[in-house]
Amino acid sequence: MxxxxxxxxxxxxxxxxxxxxxxxxxxxxxxxxxxxxxxxxxxxxxxxxxxxxxxxxxxxxxxxxxxxxxxxxxxxxxxxxxxxxxxxxxxxxxxxxxxxxxxxxxHIVIEPNIEGDLEEIVESIFTEEIMPLVSPVTLSSANPFPFIYNLRHCIFVELEKDGKKHYSIIIIPENLQRVFKVKLHRTYFLTSEEIIAKYLQRVFPGYDVKDSYMLRLTRNADLSVEEEEAEDLLKLIQKKLPARKKGNVVRVEIDKRAPDEVFSILKEHIHFEDEDVYVVDKPLDLTFLFAVSGENKELAYPVYTPYIPYGLKADETIFDRIKERDYIFYRPYHDFALISGLIRVAARDRDVLSIKMTLYRANKGSSIMESLAEAARAGKQVCVVIELKARFDEERNVEWATKLEEAGCIVTYGIAGLKIHSKNLMIVRKEQGRIVRYNHLSTGNYNESTANLYTDIDYLTADDEVGEECANLFNMLMGYTDYVQWKHLYPAPTHIKPKILEFIDNEMEYARKGKKAEVIVKVNSLIDKPLMEKIYDASRAGVKIKMIIRGICGITAGEKGLSENIQVRSIVGRFLEHPRIVYFHNGGKPRVFISTADWMERNMDRRVEQLFEVKDKEASRFLIKILECNLEDNTKAWELRGDVYEKVQPSSKEKPFGCQQDMIDNGIE
Known part of the structure; x- marks a missing residue:
């Protein structure tokens, strides 16, 4: 220890x-x-x-x-x-x-009392859209307690007939919409479970409905796959997916009005501990509020339209422009549609011979996947490395794998035992008798939906050395080849952690010599023990360490003799902060990197990730500006003091400054 x-x-x-x-x-x-x-x-x-x-x-x-x-x-x-x-x-x-x-x-009413003019409309909704799907199970010797699937909403009903008590459970169907919207003089939002509860007497004719209580179970949904034993990973994932809904109970959410008698019945049939129970007001599960949040644009963030910088266009000129210089983008301020458009152009370009891509998460109806399929049907070689084990996207990735294979793409699933989390696109084009590789390296997924919600870095280059290393990465992923002479792109699980430790050691040497030593890190999580120990060592050696860590952070900050040279902040705002950027002062000759890897054991040791050194001066300046902007934020930042986060507030002499709002207002190029 x-x-x-x-x-x-x-x-x-x-x-x-x-x-x-x-x-x-x-x-x-x-x-x-x-x-x-x-x-x-x-x-x-x-x-x-x-x-x-x-x-x-x-x-x-x-x-x-x-x-x-x-x-x-x-x-x-x-x-x-x-x-x-x-x-x-x-x-x-x-x-x-x-x-x-x-x-x-x-005039936006959530979970209203169902009465007056509203009742007539809601009763019609219940009769026509809900009642045909309701299937109550009244408990008896003939009807044992039903299995309740993961995250399924239920209504536990107390009934009486001929002086005897009865209990029934309504498991609300998964295909029944959760939220119903009714517009009168106000706009009303009602959940399906509240509507059913209102009309329970219609569900149980002949019974006296005494009361009802909302219920929801959360189950173990981790999908463990023993790849070494799997001859066909695709079929194994397909077989495993249904088990996600039937795992052991890990949480019980129930209406706070439920009496002890109801708890006793539930405990008799469902295994859970008292501390697993969350007694809450109705409604349970506030995820339905996503459906309400778009109701009035004047009560939401102003609409922001991303733009394509540098005068670039996703047309036949795009390849010539990328050959001129490297380009760096910061979504969602810059429009990810340029990358989608690049793939579409490549699919239709007669000079493009091959398209290779890693896929971790893609959106439903992805134009990128459609472009890849179109390219394959046009006779181009299309190779896609799909990560079937991307948590909660397994089913969609299985569907994309099947569709791409049917279109003629070469689809592989990476390396057994390792998740493929690197984000790479390579377009191989023949120009005047020579091969040119166009490469896109990113910190984010090829997901056109989340590209508007997450901040991420995209990098385009036609540099020959980078192209060669990206080609070697694809060969490693698809052919299990081993390549060790990395100069621009360092992959995990073999190279990222050793390189980071080496770079921090270099900063410690500068600090020991009395020179400026500084590390700035922007990642989503820090929990890898060797890296955390090295950060503590560097702090003790006098290296100034500034960390922008959105989520998990396993180290303390500002503690004398341990972390007094460490500053940690977390930014939570309109967009989800997602890029990984690493800066080393390096004796006044900064080295700047983008990466797909969080500083966690899983990313460093059990995934294929990439750490890419950005050597272009303008692109490096661009990334440093992002880091500086994050460190100046005094409206959406939280500062770690010891092991407790405190909200950063502007001083009386400071103007409020939010890095995300500044990017929206002023852009970045």
């Missing part, structure tokens, strides 16, 4: 999700955007329970009692997580009720 102090991964992540929640009570955030942050908080928490809490429960059930780097056993962590989550859910309910009241002032 190291004598350094580390923060637990799960506890740190919950701190991040709390920062998301606090955006919903920030006065500077538009009203309907607050609903969106409440929904994001709920969605994040669902995944946290399905994966992280589920994993800890598996460890406890297996008798695992060892402590992690923070000194906690799995059982201790589960207790801490339960305490924190119960408090956060309570805070979420309080914030939601406040925001809901504000919405009503603007």
């Amino acid at each position: 190291s004598n350094y102090r580390f923060i637990n991964r799960e506890i740190s992540w919950l701190g991040f999700n709390e920062r998301v929640l606090r955006e919903a009570e920030d006065e500077r955030v538009p009203l309907l955007e607050k609903l969106k942050f409440l929904a994001i908080f709920s969605s994040n928490l669902d995944e946290f329970f399905m994966i992280r809490v589920a994993g800890l429960m598996d460890q406890v059930n297996a008798g695992y009692t060892k402590t992690d780097i923070s000194g906690h056993t799995p059982e201790e962590l589960l207790h801490q997580i339960s305490d924190i989550c119960h408090k956060l859910v309570k805070d979420q309910q309080t914030i939601f009720n406040s925001v809901k009241k504000e919405c009503a002032k603007h």
